[in-house]
Amino acid sequence: MENKVKNLRFVFEPKSIAIVGASNIPNKLGNILMRNLMSSKFSGKIYPINPKYEEVFGLKCYKNISEISGKIDCVIFAIPAETIPLILEECGKKGIRGAIILSSGFGESGKKDLEEQLKQIIEKYEIGAIGPNCLGIMNPYSKVDSIFLPMHKLERPKQGGISFITQSGAVGTCVIDMAAKYGIGLAKFISYGNAVGINESDLLEYLAEDEKTKQIVVYIEGTKDGKRFLEKLKKINKIKPIIVLKAGKYSGGLKAAKSHTGNLAGNYLAYNAVFRQAKVIEAESLDELFDFVKVFNQSLPKGKNMMIITNGGGLGVLTADAIEENGLNLAELDGETIEEIKKNIVSYASSGNPTDLTADAKVEDYEKVINIVMKNPKIDGIFIDVLFQTPNMDERILDVLQRASSDMRKPIVVTAVGGTYTENYRKVLESYGVPTYGAPLAAVKAMKKLVDYSLQSKCRKCIIKL
Amino acid sequence: MGMLEDFTLLEQYGFGLIPYKVAKNQKEAIEFAKELGYPVVLKVISEDISHKTDVGGVKVNIKKEPGLKIAYDEIIENTRGKKIDGVLVQKMARKGVELIIGEKKDPQFGHMVVLGLGGIYVEVFRDISARICPINEEDVEEMVNELKSHPIITGTRGRKPINMNSLKKILKRVCKMATEEDIKEMDLNPVVFDEKGCDIIDVRITR
Numbered sequence: 141m142e143n144k145v146k147n148l149r150f151v152f153e154p155k156s157i158a159i160v161g162a163s164n165i166p167n168k169l170g171n172i173l174m175r176n177l178m179s180s181k182f183s184g185k186i187y188p189i190n191p192k193y194e195e196v197f198g199l200k201c202y203k204n205i206s207e208i209s210g211k212i213d214c215v216i217f218a219i220p221a222e223t224i225p226l227i228l229e230e231c232g233k234k235g236i237r238g239a240i241i242l243s244s245g246f247g248e249s250g251k252k253d254l255e256e257q258l259k260q261i262i263e264k265y266e267i268g269a270i271g272p273n274c275l276g277i278m279n280p281y282s283k284v285d286s287i288f289l290p291m292h293k294l295e296r297p298k299q300g301g302i303s304f305i306t307q308s309g310a311v312g313t314c315v316i317d318m319a320a321k322y323g324i325g326l327a328k329f330i331s332y333g334n335a336v337g338i339n340e341s342d343l344l345e346y347l348a349e350d351e352k353t354k355q356i357v358v359y360i361e362g363t364k365d366g367k368r369f370l371e372k373l374k375k376i377n378k379i380k381p382i383i384v385l386k387a388g389k390y391s392g393g394l395k396a397a398k399s400h401t402g403n404l405a406g407n408y409l410a411y412n413a414v415f416r417q418a419k420v421i422e423a424e425s426l427d428e429l430f431d432f433v434k435v436f437n438q439s440l441p442k443g444k445n446m447m448i449i450t451n452g453g454g455l456g457v458l459t460a461d462a463i464e465e466n467g468l469n470l471a472e473l474d475g476e477t478i479e480e481i482k483k484n485i486v487s488y489a490s491s492g493n494p495t496d497l498t499a500d501a502k503v504e505d506y507e508k509v510i511n512i513v514m515k516n517p518k519i520d521g522i523f524i525d526v527l528f529q530t531p532n533m534d535e536r537i538l539d540v541l542q543r544a545s546s547d548m549r550k551p552i553v554v555t556a557v558g559g560t561y562t563e564n565y566r567k568v569l570e571s572y573g574v575p576t577y578g579a580p581l582a583a584v585k586a587m588k589k590l591v592d593y594s595l596q597s598k599c600r601k602c603i604i605k606l
Numbered sequence: 607m608g609m610l611e612d613f614t615l616l617e618q619y620g621f622g623l624i625p626y627k628v629a630k631n632q633k634e635a636i637e638f639a640k641e642l643g644y645p646v647v648l649k650v651i652s653e654d655i656s657h658k659t660d661v662g663g664v665k666v667n668i669k670k671e672p673g674l675k676i677a678y679d680e681i682i683e684n685t686r687g688k689k690i691d692g693v694l695v696q697k698m699a700r701k702g703v704e705l706i707i708g709e710k711k712d713p714q715f716g717h718m719v720v721l722g723l724g725g726i727y728v729e730v731f732r733d734i735s736a737r738i739c740p741i742n743e744e745d746v747e748e749m750v751n752e753l754k755s756h757p758i759i760t761g762t763r764g765r766k767p768i769n770m771n772s773l774k775k776i777l778k779r780v781c782k783m784a785t786e787e788d789i790k791e792m793d794l795n796p797v798v799f800d801e802k803g804c805d806i807i808d809v810r811i812t813r
Binding site: 370 | 714720748
């Protein structure tokens with residue numbers, strides 16, 4: 141690992157942060173940043189830097205970096221682009237090894253020279269530098285948060301095992317918000333912008349060794365370092381599942397080429413090849429991305445044989461169809477299992493696959509059948525489709541589903557289709573970390589990814605607990 | 607690059623090509639056809655013509671000498687006005703599954719091999735799969751499985767599966783050649799496979 145990548149620990153776990161451009165004027169970048177950091181319970185030292193002020197948020201404000209006598213681990217830049225190289229050089233000389241450069245106005249707006257200048261300083265001092273032109277990072281464990289969007293507008297996710305890497309700050313914003321909404325916990329969030337110092341491959345390398353990170357999600361538009369990116373995806377996906385979302389699939393590459401292959405291979409074919417070669421999990425949309433993320437807190441299935449338990453016949457049938465269509469199998473139950481299920485449920489319910497507990501189903505029926513299925517070695521995964529709308533369903537079902545989800549003998553996915561009442565139940569389940577879906581197809585696609593990952597990964601025994 | 611240079615490069619890299627000879631006139635064509643054995647194919651060789659079939663520069667499945675004479679004259683007639691370097695006399699290829707095997711150099715990831723079901727609808731269905739070079743045998747198996755049309759390759763309705771070893775060899779060889787020669791784009795299209803092996807019918811290399 142290169143020194144600049146190692147130095148990222150100063151960015152993620154700093155004991156002290158300096159904010160260049162800290163401000164008392166509401167809604168300025170340096171103001172929101174200070175406010176967020178002060179309210180995020182970051183326990184390290186904060187040094188505001190701005191020659192205009194004596195004090196920012198009640199903290200002593202410094203004129204420049206050299207004025208600070210204490211050690212600084214990480215500097216966050218919230219000042220105009222042109223002024224940054226000079227100050228970064230000063231940081232380098234002072235031995236500061238972590239930096240987040242939020243400011244835009246570099247390569248993305250045609251200022252290639254300025255970007256090159258920045259690159260040289262970063263390389264010279266081996267600074268673990270995120271950005272420029274980005275949101276920076278968020279670490280729910282160390283409470284570092286350089287996301288310059290107000291807390292009341294953008295909820296912050298809880299601690300968890302998912303690390304998210306994004307090239308786009310906008311998508312990053314959506315992801316943070318959605319993760320918080322779904323109750324998905326993050327280990328690290330990194331918006332890396334122009335990737336002048338640290339790029340996506342560096343981040344993968346760092347996160348591979350990060351203890352808190354159990355699963356990595358990557359939003360990517362393009363890479364400048366394709367070969368290395370492929371190599372890192374391949375290697376790290378074997379240890380920690382990587383879910384990718386590629387945007388910009390159809391820009392360019394469309395002009396007529398001389399050969400058939402040239403015409404067939406648009407911009408996206410190479411990325412598609414890379415993802416398949418590395419065996420990472422590819423999502424087609426942001427919705428799918430979250431659908432897939434949710435299921436990867438389950439144990440890895442040993443095969444493709446799925447069981448459906450439902451209290452809504454039609455819902456079970458829809459799931460069964462989606463299972464067949466997406467290359468999974470409906471498990472065949474032996475007579476013994478069928479008998480055992482039959483003994484435990486009402487006489488007119490059907491004990492097969494799907495097992496339909498009917499609209500009369502009680503919470504206990506679900507629990508009993510789940511327990512029977514959990515111990516059956518011929519079943520690899522369980523779909524639990526619940527109509528919360530039926531008379532006998534009540535909030536105790538939430539505990540049953542949570543127990544099933546954390547059982548870890550087999551992966552489960554819950555499908556609950558419905559309106560506001562059902563949505564409220566779904567939200568609670570999501571906050572418990574139960575993979576819950578609003579449609580059978582979404583649940584099946586997610587389970588399929590888990591099965592694919594499991595069957596191709598060499599480490600089938602590992603249980604990914606987030 | 608011309609067809610003959612493309613053929614030579616392929617031969618240097620150990621691609622087995624269907625036996626062929628280049629005839630400068632009708633007499634030579636007759637002689638070579640006898641030597642190679644009927645049935646044969648005639649193809650015009652000309653850097654002026656990029657789609658040989660479209661202009662009537664290709665005649666296939668010629669079974670006897672009289673037919674060969676007519677076919678030769680027709681090709682010359684059809685391509686009048688173009689600069690012609692000769693006529694290729696090639697032994698007729700085996701019958702089987704037509705695949706396209708291609709290569710493209712991606713600006714970010716480098717050389718990439720592409721596999722698809724060949725034939726005239728390849729650009730309509732876009733049923734293709736790809737991998738970045740170098741590739742291994744498992745990659746080839748996955749490339750086949752990713753095609754919607756994979757049962758045609760792996761055997762369906764009494765048809766025998768194609769020779770997977772030939773496919774693996776040819777794809778790996780394409781990677782090797784593309785990387786070493788730094789080839790921008792390449793089509794082997796079609797390559798005809800049966801259970802015993804394969805024949806490369808046509809090639810186009812863009813440096």
